[in-house]
Amino acid sequence: MGIYRDVGVVLRTYKLGESDRIIVLCTQGRGKVRAVAKGVRKTKSRFGGRLEPGSHVLVQMYEGRELDIVSQAELVETLPELRTGLDRLGRCAAILEAVDQVSQEGEANAVLYDMTVGALRAVAHWDTPLVTSAFFFKLLAVEGVGVSVGACVECAAETDLVALDLASGGVRCRSHREGVAVSPEALLILQLVLGGRLAQALALPIGAATFEVDHLAHLALERHIERRLRSIHILDGS
Amino acid sequence: MADYPAAIQELIDAFGRLPGIGPKSAQRITFHLLKADASESARLVRALSEATARVSFCSVCFNLAEGEQCMVCSDPQRDPHVLCVVEEPRDVVAVERTREFRGRYHVLGGAIDHLQGVGPEQLRVRELLARVQGEGITEVILCTNPNIEGEATALYLSRVLDVPGVTVSRIASGLPVGGDLEYADELTLGRALEGRRTVVR
Numbered sequence: 001m002g003i004y005r006d007v008g009v010v011l012r013t014y015k016l017g018e019s020d021r022i023i024v025l026c027t028q029g030r031g032k033v034r035a036v037a038k039g040v041r042k043t044k045s046r047f048g049g050r051l052e053p054g055s056h057v058l059v060q061m062y063e064g065r066e067l068d069i070v071s072q073a074e075l076v077e078t079l080p081e082l083r084t085g086l087d088r089l090g091r092c093a094a095i096l097e098a099v100d101q102v103s104q105e106g107e108a109n110a111v112l113y114d115m116t117v118g119a120l121r122a123v124a125h126w127d128t129p130l131v132t133s134a135f136f137f138k139l140l141a142v143e144g145v146g147v148s149v150g151a152c153v154e155c156a157a158e159t160d161l162v163a164l165d166l167a168s169g170g171v172r173c174r175s176h177r178e179g180v181a182v183s184p185e186a187l188l189i190l191q192l193v194l195g196g197r198l199a200q201a202l203a204l205p206i207g208a209a210t211f212e213v214d215h216l217a218h219l220a221l222e223r224h225i226e227r228r229l230r231s232i233h234i235l236d237g238s
Numbered sequence: 239m240a241d242y243p244a245a246i247q248e249l250i251d252a253f254g255r256l257p258g259i260g261p262k263s264a265q266r267i268t269f270h271l272l273k274a275d276a277s278e279s280a281r282l283v284r285a286l287s288e289a290t291a292r293v294s295f296c297s298v299c300f301n302l303a304e305g306e307q308c309m310v311c312s313d314p315q316r317d318p319h320v321l322c323v324v325e326e327p328r329d330v331v332a333v334e335r336t337r338e339f340r341g342r343y344h345v346l347g348g349a350i351d352h353l354q355g356v357g358p359e360q361l362r363v364r365e366l367l368a369r370v371q372g373e374g375i376t377e378v379i380l381c382t383n384p385n386i387e388g389e390a391t392a393l394y395l396s397r398v399l400d401v402p403g404v405t406v407s408r409i410a411s412g413l414p415v416g417g418d419l420e421y422a423d424e425l426t427l428g429r430a431l432e433g434r435r436t437v438v439r
Contacts, residue, residue: 012353017258018258043414044414044416044417046421049422049423049426050423050424050425052385052386053353053386075423075424078424078425080425080428083389085393086393086397089352089386089389089390089393093352093353093386094352096353100353230352230353230354230355231355233357234355234357234358235357235358235394
């Protein structure tokens with residue numbers, strides 16, 4: 001059985017037996033990896049605290065028949081801000097859930113790993129739901145199902161764009177409107193996010209358009225992964 | 239084709255459905271009981287049926303209880319103004335073993351878990367709010383696990399427990415007694431430093 005080291009982000013964990021956990025990681029070199037971390041639920045575990053969802057870690061593992069075994073884990077960076085608020089934790093969880101859904105075991109995807117790390121840093125730095133929305137739209141673009149927001153997908157008109165049609169993958173003008181209505185403010189944010197001006201979009205004050213974009217991002221991602229994102233709906237009724 | 243007589247296979251399957259017991263362990267337990275004295279099996283059956291018949295959830299705090307109320311809730315010596323909120327009944331036992339806490343408990347029955355889709359609606363949060371507002375509680379100690387689910391639960395509860403006259407506190411995070419500093423993870427050590435205390439001289 002080979003020993004290997006890789007950097008990755010912990011996507012989720014499952015309890016296993018008395019004190020173990022199964023750790024799911026999005027790694028730089030091996031894609032999604034599932035591994036057993038033994039004894040990490042005990043308070044005296046040497047690396048249990050490093051293998052929480054959202055942790056960016058350098059892990060040493062050895063290959064098992066079905067699941068790999070974590071033998072060491074070091075934090076690459078600490079982002080304590082992620083735990084400073086319920087909203088931030090929720091955004092972090094939504095990003096991790098989305099990555100868990102799109103990443104594949106045994107397929108290295110350094111772009112996805114870099115994007116995940118970047119998104120977690122952004123969640124730690126910016127206290128806005130737009131971070132998650134922007135990540136979802138960019139994730140869809142990386143997956144090859146990005147939305148086009150510059151011109152109408154039907155007639156290529158660049159003005160009077162009023163709807164986002166996820167089925168045809170972009171915005172539509174008033175004459176060809178189909179799908180979900182989009183306000184001009186939300187459209188501007190979408191254009192900033194997908195036009196490479198994320199910092200400009202994040203600097204905008206949080207308002208109705210931010211939540212509109214957030215809603216659109218959830219719709220778009222849930223349509224792609226063909227299931228509801230659990231993490232974004234748990235506080236819906238509270 | 240069944241390998242064992244139906245009654246034995248049923249027993250193996252019953253044990254195999256228990257957490258942490260695989261098919262081999264289930265077989266081992268079954269054959270141990272079949273080989274052992276009949277009184278041992280009878281004792282097990284009696285203990286199991288008595289536990290399932292007598293044990294239920296405390297009507298006040300949702301800890302495990304043998305009657306209407308658990309031992310803590312029915313103890314008049316306990317401070318009724320301080321409430322320790324825990325995830326599971328076994329956490330009550332863990333806190334009780336410290337002998338440091340003399341208040342009462344509230345068992346949530348789990349923790350908020352974004353990734354599993356467990357929200358406050360599935361926990362006994364509504365009952366907690368009713369107790370805090372109706373029982374003259376002055377302090378609520380959030381004693382959830384120091385993992386991401388426990389943190390999320392504590393953050394949510396601190397948000398909803400914004401009741402005048404009620405102090406909401408969170409148990410401290412830090413280094414385990416008997417451990418080596420060099421093996422502490424950065425987050426734990428950072429929190430231990432953050433929550434440092436003046437040494438009494």
